[in-house]
Each structure stands twice: as C-alpha cells, then as structure tokens.
Amino acid sequence: MTKSQGQGMSGSTAGETAAGAVGGRFRELYGAEPQGVWAAPGRVNLIGEHTDYNDGFVMPFALPHTAVAAVSRRDDGVLRLHSADVAAPVVEVAVDSLTPGTDKNWTAYPAGVVWALREAGHAVSGADIHLASAVPAGAGLSSSAALEVVVALALNDLYALGLDGRQLALLCQRAENVYVGAPVGIMDQTASACCESGHALFLDTRDLSQRQIPFDLAAEGMRLLVVDTRVKHSHSEGEYGKRRAGCEKGAALLGVDALRDVPHADLDAALERLGDEEEVRRLVRHVVTEDARVDRVVTLLEAGDTRAIGPVLTAGHASLRDDFRVSCPELDLVVDTAVAAGALGARMTGGGFGGSAIVLAEETDVDAVTEAVENAFAAAGFKTPRVFGAVPSAGARRVR
Numbered sequence: 001m002t003k004s005q006g007q008g009m010s011g012s013t014a015g016e017t018a019a020g021a022v023g024g025r026f027r028e029l030y031g032a033e034p035q036g037v038w039a040a041p042g043r044v045n046l047i048g049e050h051t052d053y054n055d056g057f058v059m060p061f062a063l064p065h066t067a068v069a070a071v072s073r074r075d076d077g078v079l080r081l082h083s084a085d086v087a088a089p090v091v092e093v094a095v096d097s098l099t100p101g102t103d104k105n106w107t108a109y110p111a112g113v114v115w116a117l118r119e120a121g122h123a124v125s126g127a128d129i130h131l132a133s134a135v136p137a138g139a140g141l142s143s144s145a146a147l148e149v150v151v152a153l154a155l156n157d158l159y160a161l162g163l164d165g166r167q168l169a170l171l172c173q174r175a176e177n178v179y180v181g182a183p184v185g186i187m188d189q190t191a192s193a194c195c196e197s198g199h200a201l202f203l204d205t206r207d208l209s210q211r212q213i214p215f216d217l218a219a220e221g222m223r224l225l226v227v228d229t230r231v232k233h234s235h236s237e238g239e240y241g242k243r244r245a246g247c248e249k250g251a252a253l254l255g256v257d258a259l260r261d262v263p264h265a266d267l268d269a270a271l272e273r274l275g276d277e278e279e280v281r282r283l284v285r286h287v288v289t290e291d292a293r294v295d296r297v298v299t300l301l302e303a304g305d306t307r308a309i310g311p312v313l314t315a316g317h318a319s320l321r322d323d324f325r326v327s328c329p330e331l332d333l334v335v336d337t338a339v340a341a342g343a344l345g346a347r348m349t350g351g352g353f354g355g356s357a358i359v360l361a362e363e364t365d366v367d368a369v370t371e372a373v374e375n376a377f378a379a380a381g382f383k384t385p386r387v388f389g390a391v392p393s394a395g396a397r398r399v400r
C-alpha cells in the first residue's frame with residue numbers, strides 16, 4: 001500500500017462501492033437479491049489503551065475501511081455464511097446448534113453474534129450472509145469487531161430488534177468473549193457501532209456514556225498516519241488475558257471495583273500499598289496514568305490545542321512499552337523514528353504485541369516521516385510496513 005492510500009477515501013463512498021460487488025456475489029451464492037447491505041468500520045484508538053477492561057476511558061475513531069455484509073433473513077433455523085476474503089465454500093449451520101468454543105474459524109465471529117442475540121432472547125431464526133472486509137486482519141485495527149458489528153446491525157434491522165449501538169456493541173463483545181473465547185473489552189465494538197465521521201469518540205467504558213469530540217486534522221494542517229507493522233497479533237493467545245488478570249488482581253489488592261477507581265492523585269499511595277507486587281504495580285501505574293492521559297487529550301482537543309496532544313500520545317507509548325509491556329521492537333521503531341523525524345507524537349494502537357502504530361504529524365512532514373520509518377524498517381530487516389493516512393469516518397450503517 002502506498003502512503004496516500006486510504007486518505008481521502010470517505011467511509012460512505014467506500015461502503016457504497018463495496019455494496020454493489022457484495023450484493024452481486026450474494027446473488028451468485030444464494031440465488032436471490034440480498035434484503036440489504038450494511039457496513040461497519042475498523043478503528044484506531046487515539047488514546048486510552050488497556051483501560052477498557054478496567055472500566056476506564058478510551059478515545060477511538062472509525063477508519064474509512066469497512067466490513068460489508070449482504071444479508072437476507074431466513075425463517076427455517078438455518079445460518080449460511082460466506083466470505084469473499086476466505087477461499088472456502090458456503091458454511092451452513094443450524095442456529096440452535098451454535099455452541100461457544102467449538103468454532104476456530106472466521107465463521108465464529110458472525111455465528112457468535114447470532115448465538116449472542118438468541119441467547120439474549122431475540123428470536124433470530126437464520127440468515128444468509130456474504131461478507132467482504134477491507135479492514136486489514138491481525139493489524140490491531142479491529143477487523144473482528146467490524147465483522148461482528150456489521151452482522152449485528154444487519155440482523156437488528158432485518159428482525160426489527162430495536163437495539164441501539166451500545167446494546168449491539170455489548171452483544172458483539174459477548175460473542176467475542178464467550179463464543180470466540182477472546183477476553184476483549186468493549187472499546188472496539190462500541191467504536192465500530194457508534195463512531196461518527198469527523199469525530200473521535202470519548203467513551204466511559206463503565207457506563208458506556210459517550211461524547212463525540214470534533215477531530216478534523218486536515219483543517220489544522222496535520223495528518224494522522226497509521227503504520228501497520230505487519231507483525232500479526234491475536235488476543236486469544238494469552239498475553240492479553242494475563243494483563244487483564246493482573247489488572248483485576250491489582251484492583252482486588254487495592255480494594256476497588258476496577259482500576260478506574262484509583263484517582264491519579266492517589267497513585268503513589270496505591271503503588272506503596274502494593275508493596276513488592278512489582279508486576280501488578282507496573283500494570284496499575286499504566287492504567288491510572290493512561291486514564292489521566294485520556295482526560296488530558298480531551299481537555300486539549302476541546303481547547304483547540306490539538307498539536308499539544310502529540311507528547312501525550314508518545315508518553316502513552318512509553319507506558320505501554322515499559323510498564324504494561326505490550327509493545328514489540330517494530331512498534332517501538334515506528335514511534336522512535338517518527339518522533340525523531342519530526343512527528344508531533346506517536347504510539348502503538350490497539351492491544352499490541354504487533355499490529356499498528358499511529359503517528360501525528362504536520363502535513364508538511366508526512367513524507368519525511370513516512371520515508372524515515374520505511375528506511376528504518378528496511379535497515380532493521382523488518383517487513384515493509386503499510387502506511388496510510390486515516391480520517392475519522394462513519395460508524396456502522398446500512399448502505400443499501
């Protein structure tokens with residue numbers, strides 16, 4: 001991918017182009033027009049990492065890249081699934097046979113959503129689904145959440161369930177936690193379901209209250225780059241769950257419901273109380289300082305001081321690298337190189353252990369920063385990273 005790809009591509013245009021192709025393929029596969037076509041985006045997280053399962057604060061925005069689904073409902077208890085991105089025939093399964101933990105393929109995401117809806121008491125009696133996603137998989141950009149949310153929104157419309165974005169996000173999270181078996185928080189699904197074009201989503205993950213924060217970098221002469229290191233990551237592989245368990249241990253030792261309840265002003269006292277629990281101390285320090293960084297970024301953006309968020313992003317990366325320990329050499333190289341080449345700030349985004357970093361730069365520095373990162377990767381013998389500009393785009397919607 002070239003550095004400018006993705007930039008300037010509006011969510012709705014991309015969604016509508018894909019809708020035609022996805023609808024045509026649906027017809028070939030299932031012999032009829034789909035009853036509708038829906039799109040749900042991937043996301044980057046601007047700030048607030050590994051805070052969502054601590055009841056804390058996050059600030060993602062939606063990417064222009066979406067998962068698109070052509071869907072028709074069925075009333076005979078049969079679920080048929082097909083993906084343009086996987087070389088495999090249509091998978092057919094009875095909705096009343098769906099069982100958590102049994103499916104290790106991509107189909108677990110859409111099937112998990114059907115399972116979660118039915119388990120919550122919604123009479124979903126089957127569907128024909130064809131999916132195609134432009135969200136890079138395994139890149140920390142929430143390709144899984146996009147798949148879940150697009151299916152949930154389609155079924156919500158086709159079965160007239162009347163669920164809102166928050167409720168759909170919670171059901172998708174349940175699908176991923178229980179059906180797929182990945183212990184993720186609520187950020188990615190909420191971002192995909194609730195983000196708005198031109199805004200970052202300030203989300204309190206305790207009660208899911210939200211505020212749309214205007215985030216128009218182009219108008220201020222800046223750009224946000226996404227650098228996909230192409231180091232694959234997976235949340236079901238254990239390290240994510242270990243961090244989550246460590247945070248829960250910290251909350252228990254401190255006698256609070258969640259680490260969100262430790263005020264930043266009390267951090268030193270809290271660390272003192274954790275004594276020689278060094279591992280837990282580091283996790284607690286990251287979460288409490290990260291919540292404070294989200295607060296700081298919201299304050300700066302609302303004051304119109306956008307450039308000043310750069311160092312806050314970079315400080316967040318240092319905390320994820322040194323305290324939370326979820327970075328990797330490739331992500332560190334993006335951050336160090338970008339900042340040295342003049343970027344305003346940079347950090348890993350998403351769960352970590354690979355995936356993507358974000359870089360905030362002046363428009364006039366974008367080429368130099370991109371070149372510096374590409375050269376540094378070549379010199380280190382790493383895979384060529386994919387770099388693209390990201391504009392805050394629309395959340396999940398019906399496109400046809």
Ligand code: GLA
Pocket residue numbers: 048049050051052053184185186187188350351352
């Ligand atoms: C992944 C999870 C999210 C969140 C981030 C880290 O993206 O799906 O719930 O925990 O990691 O901030």
